[in-house]
Amino acid sequence: MVSLRRRTSRSRHKRASLEEGDSRDGEKKPYNRHLYLPLLLTGALIGLVAVPRVTENLILIQSFLGAAFLLLVWQLWLFIHVKRAAIIPSFKIEVRSQHYIQALVQSSVFVYWGWYWPPVYGMLWIMLGQLLFAYGFDILLSWSRQKNYVLGFGPFPIILSTNLFLWFKDDWFYLQFLMIAVGFLGKEFVRWNRGGKKVHIFNPSAFSLGLFSLVLLATGATDISWGQQIASTLSLAPNIYLFLFSVGLVVMYFFSITLVAGSAAATLFLLSAIYSGWAGVPYFVDSEIPTAVFLGLLLLVTDPSTSPKTQLGKILFGGFYGLGVFGLYNLLGSLGAPTFYDKLLCVPLLNLSVDRIDRLADYIALRIRSSFPVAGSLDLKNNGLHMALWAMLFIAMTAQGKTDGMHPGDTIPFWQETCNSGNEKACKRLLELETTYCFDNSGWACNELGVHLSEGIVTPSDLELAFTYFSRACQVRFQAACLNLLPLEQLQRSSPKIIDLRLILREGGRNLLEMSERDLYSRACDHQWVFACDRVVGTS
16 A cells, blocks of 8 residues: 555656656747757758759759758757747747738749740749748748847749849859848838837849849849840740739739839830830830839839838839939939849839828828818729729730830831831841841841941941851751852842741740741731732732
């Protein structure tokens, strides 16, 4: 009996000791358990090194491993710091619609665009690596500042937005991870008081995109990125303006950013029309608003957290973005720099000015109400009305051929006619188009370049370079070019062949390899090629 009591007493004491130990262990578990999250993310990032898309390039492998090494070293430091300071890192789960809706819309752009430009799909594993790095970096940054991390979809729109506008090539891909890190550092450290809250000043992706764009411009290193190709290949997807308009409506419906996008688009449409009427040529060459700029005014500058709060402020904000893009396009072009940076450089400056824009809007609204008391009774916060007006503007522009469909700048005869009338800008654009098509193996385009260089009218004479272009055209069996290699008194020209039409009629899209000859001639006639119109009439 005594023995039984002793055993019972010992077992109770043992259970109490275990419970006390479990309790002590429970006090340690939170930070140990939470520290596993960035470790798992880092492990997944390392695991991507085995993916064929990554293994095909040594520097890409090193970039992934370097990013993972940074996270591991940081975790080791944080583990030691946490243990010494008795701090318990933690996080709370908070799913914000602003983040996942933006991410879904951005993802739809990648899916549609990638269907027509395969390199986009080739970047999926690379973007996953960036996303893993972004989560790990953001968590560790928050814990290092002794903050409770908010776990949700926050990094998704930042990574997707960044990749919609700029990728670094594989041999320089470590700069992509650096760009992501800079974006999150800017979000964490560059803050101000707004509306009684401490919030970040800059749109994180726009901040890093703007900063790295400046560096690439200053160093003349644009070629280490895919920026130019990204900006130009969006138009490979058919009806891209209609698609972007449609997905943009989703963001507008949920976050009331219609006034920003609408005023930016209206400003650009208006300025383009004024310039075209004055100069006789389109300002943006082959569109009223380039597709990448249209994407930017819908999904980059419209971040609700870093744009004005007042309705008039949003209109001014969008208008200033349109003015900024318009001016930067001309400035960059005059400096001989790539013009695709126009949509990226002005966003951080606008983010920095939102308070002043709101104050200016309040001042203007006050003056309007004092002069026109009836204006105070108007409801300007009706987002449904804003969306309806935006839809009307887009439909009107589409009806005039200012969005999808053939643009005057897509047609060679337009540039030939305008150049012949003495417009230097048209002559410059004509040479650019013919050079592009020549390097795509259009014999007609190469022969035209050779003629221009021989005549010395459109461009300064260069007989040696002209001979090179004639030879290139002759190699693809363009007969007029072969004759121009002979010492004839008169230079020979000829109409484009079918293979040439498949290139020069593509209107910024894909080569027309599957189009029938009949349809090609019909399309060429729409482009004002006289020989094609004669062929269509003759066939009829």
